[in-house]
Amino acid sequence: MSGQVFDRIYDVVKQIPKGRVATYGQVAAMAGNPRWARVVGYALHSNPDPEHIPCYRVVN
Numbered sequence: 001m002s003g004q005v006f007d008r009i010y011d012v013v014k015q016i017p018k019g020r021v022a023t024y025g026q027v028a029a030m031a032g033n034p035r036w037a038r039v040v041g042y043a044l045h046s047n048p049d050p051e052h053i054p055c056y057r058v059v060n
Contacts, residue, residue, distance in 0.1 A: 006043040008032060013044070016057040027058055 008031045016022050028036035044055040 002039075005031070005036070005039060006046070009036075009040055009043040010047075010053050013053055013055060013058060016054060021057050021059045023059060 009027060012027050012030045013022075022030075024037040024040045025034060027040045028034055031040070040058065044058060047053050047055045
């Protein structure tokens with residue numbers, strides 16, 4: 001299950017445009033559950049493709 005959740009989070013993070021940032025809570029809400037902010041942190045920590053998934057655009 002976490003693989004599917006992480007994939008949803010990565011899809012949201014990929015949509016953040018250059019020059020913009022989003023919070024963990026915003027990414028969680030856009031991924032389907034506003035209570036997943038901590039899960040967003042776990043997903044970004046284990047980012048399998050940092051070159052194409054811009055985790056640096058997600059801020060506290």
